[in-house]
Amino acid sequence: MNILSKINGLDDFKKLNLLELKKLSSEIRKFLIEKVSVTGGHLASNLGVVELTIALHKVFNSPEDKIIWDVGHQAYVHKILTGRKEQFDTLRQFKGLSGFPKIKESIHDSFETGHSSTSISAGLGMALARDLKGEKYSIISVIGDGALTGGMAFEALNHAGHSKTDFIVVLNDNEMSISENVGGLSKYLNRIRTAPTYFKVKDDVESLLRKIPAIGESVVRTAQKTKDTIKYFFVPGIIFEELGFTYLGPVNGHNIEDLIEVFKRAKNIKGPILVHVKTRKGKGYSFAEKHPDKFHGIGPFNIQTGKKLKVNSSKTYSEIFGEILVKLAEKDSRIVAITAAMPSGTGLSLFASKFPERFYDVGIAEQHAVTFAAGLAANGIRPVFAVYSTFLQRGYDQIIHDVCLQNLPVVFAIDRAGIVGQDGETHHGVFDLSYLRHIPNLKILAPKDGKELEKMLEYAFKQESPIAIRYPRGVSEDLCIDEKNNVDRAEILRKGKDVCIIAIGKMVKTGLEVSKLLEKEGIMTTVINSRFVKPLDKDTILNEIKNIDTVITLEDNVKSGGFGCGVLELLNENGIKGKKFKIFGFPDKFVEHGSVDVLFKEYKLDFKSIALSILELLKKKEI
Ligand SMILES: Cc1ncc(C[n+]2csc(CCOP(=O)(O)OP(=O)(O)O)c2C)c(N)n1
Numbered sequence: 001m002n003i004l005s006k007i008n009g010l011d012d013f014k015k016l017n018l019l020e021l022k023k024l025s026s027e028i029r030k031f032l033i034e035k036v037s038v039t040g041g042h043l044a045s046n047l048g049v050v051e052l053t054i055a056l057h058k059v060f061n062s063p064e065d066k067i068i069w070d071v072g073h074q075a076y077v078h079k080i081l082t083g084r085k086e087q088f089d090t091l092r093q094f095k096g097l098s099g100f101p102k103i104k105e106s107i108h109d110s111f112e113t114g115h116s117s118t119s120i121s122a123g124l125g126m127a128l129a130r131d132l133k134g135e136k137y138s139i140i141s142v143i144g145d146g147a148l149t150g151g152m153a154f155e156a157l158n159h160a161g162h163s164k165t166d167f168i169v170v171l172n173d174n175e176m177s178i179s180e181n182v183g184g185l186s187k188y189l190n191r192i193r194t195a196p197t198y199f200k201v202k203d204d205v206e207s208l209l210r211k212i213p214a215i216g217e218s219v220v221r222t223a224q225k226t227k228d229t230i231k232y233f234f235v236p237g238i239i240f241e242e243l244g245f246t247y248l249g250p251v252n253g254h255n256i257e258d259l260i261e262v263f264k265r266a267k268n269i270k271g272p273i274l275v276h277v278k279t280r281k282g283k284g285y286s287f288a289e290k291h292p293d294k295f296h297g298i299g300p301f302n303i304q305t306g307k308k309l310k311v312n313s314s315k316t317y318s319e320i321f322g323e324i325l326v327k328l329a330e331k332d333s334r335i336v337a338i339t340a341a342m343p344s345g346t347g348l349s350l351f352a353s354k355f356p357e358r359f360y361d362v363g364i365a366e367q368h369a370v371t372f373a374a375g376l377a378a379n380g381i382r383p384v385f386a387v388y389s390t391f392l393q394r395g396y397d398q399i400i401h402d403v404c405l406q407n408l409p410v411v412f413a414i415d416r417a418g419i420v421g422q423d424g425e426t427h428h429g430v431f432d433l434s435y436l437r438h439i440p441n442l443k444i445l446a447p448k449d450g451k452e453l454e455k456m457l458e459y460a461f462k463q464e465s466p467i468a469i470r471y472p473r474g475v476s477e478d479l480c481i482d483e484k485n486n487v488d489r490a491e492i493l494r495k496g497k498d499v500c501i502i503a504i505g506k507m508v509k510t511g512l513e514v515s516k517l518l519e520k521e522g523i524m525t526t527v528i529n530s531r532f533v534k535p536l537d538k539d540t541i542l543n544e545i546k547n548i549d550t551v552i553t554l555e556d557n558v559k560s561g562g563f564g565c566g567v568l569e570l571l572n573e574n575g576i577k578g579k580k581f582k583i584f585g586f587p588d589k590f591v592e593h594g595s596v597d598v599l600f601k602e603y604k605l606d607f608k609s610i611a612l613s614i615l616e617l618l619k620k621k622e623i
């Protein structure tokens with residue numbers, strides 16, 4: 001690591017010659033593999049953008065010039081070059097280096113990302129602000145071919161193209177989203193990947209055509225009028241040209257010289273430019289090149305074998321969901337499944353292989369996915385949209401306007417609800433209970449374990465109205481199962497006279513642990529597994545708290561507008577007064593990255609901290 005060890009920031013980097021840059025790219029790859037094999041992280045995307053990032057930083061001058069990384073999972077090389085390589089041992093750990101761009105981490109991180117397809121909108125906003133202030137520098141948005149499938153990216157291209165402002169979009173095309181990329185645009189990009197590199201602007205082609213006697217003026221006129229002409233054959237990125245961009249490319253994204261040349265050219269052309277760069281996801285590490293999906297986001301692994309280090313044999317909630325869905329779909333041919341570019345993460349791969357004709361990967365298009373599900377349901381099909389809690393935030397209006405207003409039987413299987421861990425602020429699923437609970441017609445459930453998820457899914461497909469089931473990231477630890485108890489009622493797990501704990505989802509386990517700990521202190525608790533966030537099982541809850549002075553709720557959602565607020569509303573509406581009441585959930589702040597256990601302790605939501613808080617509460621008089 002001769003060259004890398006001497007680089008402590010962009011000033012050192014800027015002095016390197018081409019040969020040194022080439023060596024540096026190999027050293028960076030080795031460094032990334034070594035570090036991510038220990039901490040885990042988004043390896044394959046970063047291995048693919050080594051030369052691209054080097055060339056960008058060689059041609060542009062960060063932080064004056066601003067680079068915006070779409071999704072931001074591929075910004076590790078940028079972090080290395082901008083003075084953060086020493087922090088890589090702490091990557092994605094609590095208080096350590098974030099896996100995404102963070103303004104507080106560096107002045108070279110000009111905009112924060114985590115969710116996809118935002119970089120062009122943000123870049124355009126920054127470019128137009130620059131123009132308004134009369135300033136001069138470059139703004140570069142780097143977006144992947146997967147992120148380009150998101151609707152926002154198109155909205156922004158449409159706006160940027162006619163804005164005529166100086167703005168560069170770098171399309172990092174590796175033919176992959178997390179899984180294989182999907183859709184018509186992806187097919188179009190595949191076609192133009194093989195075209196010769198094209199550095200001229202569309203107008204040049206027209207003047208070239210004019211000079212060919214056999215073609216001449218009339219063809220140019222026709223070319224200007226119709227889309228199906230020779231002009232479209234000559235200009236590979238015509239879609240972008242028609243939107244108002246100058247298209248440059250396709251360029252080999254692993255050739256630093258070519259990249260430097262194209263970026264220099266882009267820097268000097270006026271108006272919006274799109275540079276199409278072809279890269280290979282996982283480049284330089286055979287296992288990641290072969291399985292870019294597995295190495296997209298990976299836990300600690302063995303570098304020699306490419307195998308994950310920690311293998312937990314228990315099933316994850318996603319796997320359980322996928323398996324049950326297949327069973328249900330075998331019995332009911334109306335059941336179909338939708339994903340927005342997360343087939344494996346949501347556990348839908350099995351369903352996709354069993355029922356390819358009933359499986360839809362719509363790309364990174366959560367809004368479309370929700371309304372598409374509404375359309376299917378409106379025409380007699382039973383869709384389930386399996387989606388991470390944080391990404392469903394994108395579909396909020398569609399849930400209200402297209403699904404719930406018409407009371408359509410769409411099932412939302414909301415994965416990664418609660419704290420997800422190392423991805424941090426942008427990815428924790430701690431808002432869903434609050435952004436869903438106030439929507440009329442929607443039922444919201446959360447299972448205490450995998451077995452209950454199974455029952456809840458069966459229940460969901462029997463409903464004639466929308467229903468959301470939310471469950472956490474990771475493996476399910478089975479608690480007790482009450483065969484007689486249907487999931488349409490709350491479940492009483494323990495009975496006690498001093499405190500009533502009403503818990504939802506994975507916090508039911510915590511509730512039981514709290515209860516056992518308090519019992520050692522002579523405090524007897526009732527523990528209710530609410531199962532429903534909405535509608536609450538009013539009869540069970542009111543009956544159980546009748547003779548108990550202290551009521552607490554547990555949830556892995558923010559407190560504001562969440563499950564506890566729902567219980568509080570229930571008590572209020574039923575005239576229940578004079579009890580001590582406390583909501584345990586996440587506070588009104590963005591929760592940082594770190595392991596799930598560490599974060600629960602940090603926010604005093606582990607069972608010991610909760611038990612201590614309850615003891616405090618019992619000492620106090622009424623609140
Ligand atoms: C709104 C949203 N939906 C889903 C995701 C999950 N996600 C993260 S990266 C990714 C694939 C992105 O593909 P691409 O932009 O081509 O980048 P690559 O990993 O290929 O470099 C997906 C689906 C996300 N971050 N944001």
Ligand SMILES: CC(=O)[C@@H](O)[C@H](O)COP(=O)(O)O
Pocket residue numbers: 042071073114178296297345416420423473
């Ligand atoms: C960057 C991104 O949004 C995804 O890659 C996400 O990190 C996946 O999370 P899981 O590891 O929970 O599937």
Ligand SMILES: [Mg+2]
Pocket residue numbers: 144145146147172173174175176177
């Ligand atoms: Mg890609």
